[in-house]
Amino acid sequence: MKTIGLLSVLFTGILLMIAVVDFPDWGDPHSPANSYLSTHYIEDVEEETAVPNMVTAVLADYRAFDTMLETSVVFVAGIAIFAILRSIDGTSLAGTTRRLQRRGRSKKEKRKGQGRNRRDEMVAAAEREAAKPDLIVQTTVRLLMPTIQLFALYVIAHGHHSPGGGFQGGVILAAGLILVAMSFGLENTLAQVPEKLSLQLGNLGVLIFAGTGVLCLLLGANFLDYHVLAAIYPATDEIMARSHSMLVVEIGVGFTVMSMLYLIYANLSSHGDLKKGL
Amino acid sequence: MLDLIIAKFNYWVYIVLMMIGLYAMIAKNNYIKKLIGMTIFQTAIMLFYVSIGAKQGATIPIIDHHGDGGDHGEAAEAVGHAVETAAHAAGSLDPDAYVNPLPHVLMLTAIVVGVATLGVAMAVVQKIHDQYGSIEEDEVLKRIKL
Structure with missing residues (x-):
């Protein structure tokens, strides 16, 4: 299997290497990918959306x-x-088939069961040792957390003018929560940011994004065609309405990304029971 | 020959990375190692996309000196002096002065979605371990047949 795999991978690699010779040179400003649509984005983005960060404008x-x-x-x-x-x-909520689980256990494992108790005790002792709160880590996290969250908010809110946006800010927020979960224990973190709240926030994020689109529909434009929202925002023209709507949408993205990455961590690290994390 | 190597070197590096990932997905027995291979593959694709958007001598796709004061573009200012003069002389923006924003957008979302789907894959691996007591492919296959 390994040799067949290696041979086929080498074969594919060599074919791709030969094919790549026909690709445009690296950094060629007139390659096909850089010629048609992207020039429109670069030339007209500021007139059409008033957002200097083209990536955010194209994204949102x-x-x-x-x-x-x-x-x-x-x-x-x-x-x-x-x-x-x-x-x-x-x-399990998913109702997994216990039948497979029972059948899957081999005889070898049953035999192994005798030497288990002592090993379990040792594991439990090691876990207790590891679960002790570490003063240095906790103090550092306490000091870092506000900075991390403030920076995340900056990244979301300033995504129009500097590298950033909802995805990046949401990931930073989630990283902050995961840091707390790792240093203070998952249960303590879940007491602060419960599972239900994060599920609701994830919902809310998608709702904000889709709701902005529906609002545009209701005002008579296409789905997610923001310029009509100028009627709602105070003192904005149609172009600034696009810029502001992008911020709204990015906030929605930030909510979803933050809460979902946090939930993914919580479920994966505690094996789904949300009791004891890493 | 040297010109050819310099012009295509980046693609070759991505192909090598991609093939490392593909080999890990095919040949490794451990599901976590397979997932690592998948992630390497994914990363190679992301690098490939970003390098498609690169332009010789271009700066990041953020217009500096936006609005009246230009207080937002200080970081970009240092990078884009040549760009700035070119753009202002021409009156409108020169497409050759900014890298292509489209691949960046595509990969920006792909990275986050990649992390989320990797989480799903890890959850499935945990479930497999629950059911069969192993994350080695051959062991799992053996236990399915039992």
Whole structure:
């Protein structure tokens, strides 16, 4: 298997290497990918949306459909992990087939069971040792957390003018929560940011994004065509309405990404019972 | 020959990375190692996309000196002096002065979605371990047949 795999991989690699010779040179400004649509983005982005960061403008306005569905994918991934792993009091919500589990246990494992007790005790002792709170780590996290969250908010809110946006800010927020969960224990963190709240936030994020689109529909434009929202925002013209709507949409993305990554961590690290994390 | 190597070197590096990932997915027995291979593969694709958008001598796709004061573009200012003069002389923006923003957008979302789907994969691996007591492919296959 390994040799067949290696040979086929080498074969594919060599074919690709030969094919790549026909590609445009690296950094060629007139390659096909850089010629048609991207020039429009670069030349007209500021007149059309008043957002100097082209990546944000393309992400949240020109390709807003794509981004909305990517956000939904993140949300659905969170829900899928919930469905696969989450268990309450040891019983899985997904109702896995116990039959397979019983059949899957081999005889060898049953024989191994005798030497188990001592090993279990040692494991438990090591776990107790590891679960002790570490003063240095906890103090550092206490000091770092506000900075991390403030920076995340800056990244979300300033995504129009500097590198950043909802995805990046949401990931930073989630990283902050995961840091707390690792240093203070998952249960303590879940007492602060409960599972229900994060699920609701994830929902809310997608709702904000899709709701902005529906609002545009109700006002008589196409789905996610933001310029009509100038009627709602105070003192904005149609172009600034696009800029502001992008911020709204990015906030929605930030909510979803933060809560879903946090939930994914919580479920994966505690094996679905949300009791004891890493 | 040297020109050819310099012009295509980046693609070759991505192909090598991609093939490392593909080999890990095919040949490794451990599901976690397979997932690592998948992630390497994914990363190679992301690098490939970003390098498609690169342009010789271009700066990041953020217009500096936006609005009246230009207080937002200080970081970009240092990078884009040549860009700035070119753009202002022409009156409108020169497409050759900024890298293509589209691949960046595509990969930005792909990275986050990749993390989320990797989480789903890990959850499935945990479930497999619950059911069969192993994450080695051959062991799991053996136990399915039992």
